[in-house]
Amino acid sequence: MAERKTKKETASTKGTTAAVKKQAPAKAAIGEQPEAKKEARVGVFICHCGTNIAGSMDITAVQDYAKTIPNVAYVDNYKYMCSMPGQAVINKAIADNKLTGVVVAACSPRLHEPTFRTATKEGGLNPFRFEMANIREQNSWVHMHDQEGATEKAKDAIRIAVAKATLLEDLFPKSVPVEKAAMVVGAGIAGMQAALDLANAGIKTYLIEKTPTIGGRMSQLDKTFPTLDCSQCILTPKMVDVGRSENIELMTYSEVESVEGYIGNFDVTIRKKARGVLSMEEGEAMGIVGGGCNGCGDCEAVCPVVLPNTFEEGMKPRKAIYIQHPQVVPLLYTIDFESCIKCDLCVKICGEKKAIDLNQKDEFVKVKVGTAILATGYDMFPVENKTEWGYKRFENVITSLEFERLICASGPTGGHMVRPSDGVAPKRVAFLLCAGSRDNTGNGKPYCSRFCCMYSLKHAHQLIEKMPGVQPYIFYMDIRSFGKMYEEFYYRIQDEGAKFIRGRVSNILEDPVSKNLMVFADDTLLDRPMKLEVDLVVLAAAVQPAADTNRTRKLFGVSCSMDGWLLEAHPKLNPCGTTTAGVFLAGVCQGPKDIPDTVASAEGAASAASIPIHVGHVELEPYFAQCIDEKCAGCGMCVNLCPYSALALVEKDGRKVMQVTEAKCKGCGTCGGFCPGGAIWMNHFATPQIIAQIDAFLLGGEQ
Amino acid sequence: MAGHEAPPKREDGAFKPKIIGILCNWCSYAGADLAGGGRIQYPPDVRVVRVMCTGRIDPLFIMKAFTDGADGVLISGCHFGDCHYLEGNYKAAKRMFLVKNLLKNIGLEDKRLRMTFVSASEGAKWGQVITDVVKTVETLGPSPLAELTK
Ligand SMILES: Cc1cc2nc3c(=O)[nH]c(=O)nc-3n(C[C@H](O)[C@H](O)[C@H](O)COP(=O)(O)OP(=O)(O)OC[C@H]3O[C@@H](n4cnc5c(N)ncnc54)[C@H](O)[C@@H]3O)c2cc1C
Ligand code: SF4
Ligand code: SF4
Ligand code: FES
Numbered sequence: 116m117a118e119r120k121t122k123k124e125t126a127s128t129k130g131t132t133a134a135v136k137k138q139a140p141a142k143a144a145i146g147e148q149p150e151a152k153k154e155a156r157v158g159v160f161i162c163h164c165g166t167n168i169a170g171s172m173d174i175t176a177v178q179d180y181a182k183t184i185p186n187v188a189y190v191d192n193y194k195y196m197c198s199m200p201g202q203a204v205i206n207k208a209i210a211d212n213k214l215t216g217v218v219v220a221a222c223s224p225r226l227h228e229p230t231f232r233t234a235t236k237e238g239g240l241n242p243f244r245f246e247m248a249n250i251r252e253q254n255s256w257v258h259m260h261d262q263e264g265a266t267e268k269a270k271d272a273i274r275i276a277v278a279k280a281t282l283l284e285d286l287f288p289k290s291v292p293v294e295k296a297a298m299v300v301g302a303g304i305a306g307m308q309a310a311l312d313l314a315n316a317g318i319k320t321y322l323i324e325k326t327p328t329i330g331g332r333m334s335q336l337d338k339t340f341p342t343l344d345c346s347q348c349i350l351t352p353k354m355v356d357v358g359r360s361e362n363i364e365l366m367t368y369s370e371v372e373s374v375e376g377y378i379g380n381f382d383v384t385i386r387k388k389a390r391g392v393l394s395m396e397e398g399e400a401m402g403i404v405g406g407g408c409n410g411c412g413d414c415e416a417v418c419p420v421v422l423p424n425t426f427e428e429g430m431k432p433r434k435a436i437y438i439q440h441p442q443v444v445p446l447l448y449t450i451d452f453e454s455c456i457k458c459d460l461c462v463k464i465c466g467e468k469k470a471i472d473l474n475q476k477d478e479f480v481k482v483k484v485g486t487a488i489l490a491t492g493y494d495m496f497p498v499e500n501k502t503e504w505g506y507k508r509f510e511n512v513i514t515s516l517e518f519e520r521l522i523c524a525s526g527p528t529g530g531h532m533v534r535p536s537d538g539v540a541p542k543r544v545a546f547l548l549c550a551g552s553r554d555n556t557g558n559g560k561p562y563c564s565r566f567c568c569m570y571s572l573k574h575a576h577q578l579i580e581k582m583p584g585v586q587p588y589i590f591y592m593d594i595r596s597f598g599k600m601y602e603e604f605y606y607r608i609q610d611e612g613a614k615f616i617r618g619r620v621s622n623i624l625e626d627p628v629s630k631n632l633m634v635f636a637d638d639t640l641l642d643r644p645m646k647l648e649v650d651l652v653v654l655a656a657a658v659q660p661a662a663d664t665n666r667t668r669k670l671f672g673v674s675c676s677m678d679g680w681l682l683e684a685h686p687k688l689n690p691c692g693t694t695t696a697g698v699f700l701a702g703v704c705q706g707p708k709d710i711p712d713t714v715a716s717a718e719g720a721a722s723a724a725s726i727p728i729h730v731g732h733v734e735l736e737p738y739f740a741q742c743i744d745e746k747c748a749g750c751g752m753c754v755n756l757c758p759y760s761a762l763a764l765v766e767k768d769g770r771k772v773m774q775v776t777e778a779k780c781k782g783c784g785t786c787g788g789f790c791p792g793g794a795i796w797m798n799h800f801a802t803p804q805i806i807a808q809i810d811a812f813l814l815g816g817e818q
Numbered sequence: 819m820a821g822h823e824a825p826p827k828r829e830d831g832a833f834k835p836k837i838i839g840i841l842c843n844w845c846s847y848a849g850a851d852l853a854g855g856g857r858i859q860y861p862p863d864v865r866v867v868r869v870m871c872t873g874r875i876d877p878l879f880i881m882k883a884f885t886d887g888a889d890g891v892l893i894s895g896c897h898f899g900d901c902h903y904l905e906g907n908y909k910a911a912k913r914m915f916l917v918k919n920l921l922k923n924i925g926l927e928d929k930r931l932r933m934t935f936v937s938a939s940e941g942a943k944w945g946q947v948i949t950d951v952v953k954t955v956e957t958l959g960p961s962p963l964a965e966l967t968k
Pocket of ligand 1: 300301302303304305306323324325326329330331332333336338339340341369370371490491492493494515516519566570573661662663664667701702703704708709710711713
């Protein structure tokens with residue numbers, strides 16, 4: 116006990132809060148009546164949330180009931196408790212009624228706990244003397260047709276919250292310094308933009324990319340809607356900027372291996388995969404004069420191993436030692452060790468540059484950053500799973516990404532749009548929109564992939580422009596052209612002569628001789644089945660989270676939604692944040708976005724991630740564990756339970772007791788839930804507080 | 819079925835189970851909030867206590883709830899591998915086996931205690947879980963311990 120008091124005093128002398136100091140309640144064991152209860156004075160504030168809450172329950176009945184709860188000294192209600200006047204009601208009531216605790220019955224604490232904590236603090240109380248009763252998300256919204264049930268549940272919720280509020284203690288958030296560096300994972304347009312913004316704001320930024328080059332999907336695109344500027348022309352200058360920026364430490368062919376710590380102080384281990392080739396800097400560092408890879412490509416010419424180039428969607432070969440395309444950043448070859456036969460030919464041809472090291476091993480690099488942004492992007496949904504469209508069975512059924520490469524001047528055909536079966540230019544091309552998107556069959560994705568409508572319009576335009584006489588047919592469910600100048604772009608493509616057929620394609624058959632395709636669909640506007648012979652089919656395949664997303668998100672403690680996209684802290688009010696403080700999201704990893712939205716989200720994430728770094732310190736919720744020395748038997752069982760190694764046994768007054776390293780403890784309570792002697796006090800979630808809640812529900816109400 | 823329609827109304831005087839739900843902040847509590855956002859309708863019998871992680875849940879909390887007369891206890895956390903604190907839910911799940919055994923030993927149906935895993939994105943599943951738990955406890959009837967404590 117004495118031990119704990121000194122801790123509190125040191126915390127408060129730091130001046131983190133101008134709180135009313137009050138004797139902390141004794142730590143009572145289960146069943147004992149904690150002392151503070153007698154003197155507690157709790158104010159209850161009930162929010163109508165317009166009609167969101169008031170429409171589903173009887174607020175007057177709830178308020179009348181709240182007045183009868185033991186220790187309740189004041190009750191009020193207001194239309195919008197979170198508004199300025201609502202918060203003023205709380206401020207005033209705290210002083211007027213000498214409240215020791217505040218309960219707001221309103222929405223979820225996950226939404227407005229911070230708001231009301233501030234209001235509580237402004238009223239002169241320690242902000243942790245606040246407890247919320249969730250009567251909206253978990254009551255009025257889910258019991259909309261049960262006025263009586265909702266009203267009873269609200270009464271109980273308030274009683275439970277009051278029980279906790281009577282036992283709440285002053286707590287003082289710990290202020291920790293923030294490392295003046297950030298990390299961005301994934302170097303597509305999202306990650307590049309975020310890294311550039313951070314770097315330009317003067318922040319050292321580690322940019323981690325799993326492939327050998329930055330650029331992401333955008334570097335595979337030919338032109339971009341709706342302005343039709345060439346993707347490479349707007350992307351490559353940015354890639355060069357990233358490569359050049361003094362504040363960006365670029366790590367390509369690298370992955371995040373582990374993450375430890377918390378906002379302000381993440382210790383990240385990065386695996387630099389062995390690429391078998393030294394950069395010029397690495398060469399110099401090793402004392403090889405004029406050595407290291409200069410991108411000459413001599414090695415590539417001699418390498419005997421031939422593989423498909425994934426950048427070209429497999430439509431062009433590459434060697435075991437390769438660059439994916441001429442604009443790569445960094446311009447540095449990479450050996451695919453899974454296919455390399457170690458023939459040594461490249462080493463010989465590379466000669467004096469000594470750039471190639473066939474025995475290179477993965478390296479692990481540790482860095483410390485204050486905040487991190489995930490920008491891991493997307494992969495294409497394996498559209499061959501939709502067997503009815505024949506992708507991978509019929510040569511002339513291709514995906515939209517393959518289309519991008521085929522129409523691109525730097526692509527495998529030099530921009531000549533030909534069909535794969537015979538290399539002849541197609542005359543009739545069918546585009547299938549929502550190929551695997553908006554699909555509730557279970558064999559597809561229920562969501563809209565958001566950019567396929569627009570890029571398919573773009574594809575139709577490119578065909579018409581490049582190959583006069585060709586007829587594009589667009590099979591669609593709805594055309595979603597919601598962005599700035601997008602609807603106008605849609606009209607333009609209609610005027611240019613693309614044919615639009617509203618209906619899903621049920622089946623595609625191939626003529627075994629001509630390799631032409633017969634497309635079967637329902638034209639839902641004319642309400643009749645139709646079939647159409649075409650030379651080429653382009654599937655606007657759905658997109659899904661990039662392959663390694665799940666592993667990576669878990670390292671950072673980020674949740675995902677049901678379809679695997681990373682989960683933002685709040686879909687409207689905090690779309691770049693996550694529930695892990697200090698970790699943010701940018702680009703498509705959070706859900707499909709076109710380039711304008713991707714860049715906007717990246718700039719948002721960069722700005723959010725720079726705030727704690729510029730402020731220089733953050734406040735951590737003081738939910739850590741503490742040892743009640745008198746009760747600790749020194750058994751040490753809790754020590755191994757802690758996932759963060761925050762606990763240790765130490766000698767104190769001639770016996771062993773447990774000790775918590777507060778900076779390491781994240782406050783999960785796993786130790787506290789275990790200790791058989793009840794010797795672990797979990798701040799804000801202490802055993803007597805939780806037991807009081809349970810008792811209040813089951814013993815406290817009208818029986 | 820939990821969905822957008824109102825759950826069926828109980829007959830007057832029918833048994834109203836007292837169920838306590840102890841939820842972790844990061845997944846199940848967020849999932850329950852999402853059910854609200856989606857206006858998923860479910861029976862109003864479960865009262866919620868929020869903890870940061872299911873790892874915090876001392877078996878004594880559950881026993882205390884039953885001795886106080888709870889007809890059912892629901893523990894809900896993140897899916898395995900998704901716990902905000904890495905592995906609190908594994909530890910909680912282990913303890914649940916222990917508590918279930920204890921319940922059986924004192925002659926209480928162990929079905930009155932249930933642990934579920936509902937993520938922050940599973941609002942509809944939350945509605946389903948509550949509906950199921952309420953139904954189970956309704957079928958079991960009032961807890962024999964509740965009768966004793968009266
Ligand atoms: C066929 C097609 C045409 C399109 N046309 C247009 C258009 O005309 N206009 C438009 O606005 N949009 C268009 N888009 C959409 C556009 O591609 C996206 O908006 C954009 O690429 C999203 O960028 P991003 O950085 O979020 O993701 P990505 O481009 O996918 O980049 C993610 C990066 O992260 C890396 N990465 C992934 N996982 C990890 C990991 N675990 N660790 C490290 N690195 C990782 C990846 O290797 C990649 O480099 C089109 C999309 C398609 C499919
Ligand atoms: S050693 Fe490997 S990378 Fe070099 S040429 Fe031979 S196969 Fe190609
Ligand atoms: S609450 Fe206990 S188990 Fe959890 S992090 Fe802190 S010391 Fe470790
Ligand atoms: S945080 Fe949800 S179970 Fe641990």
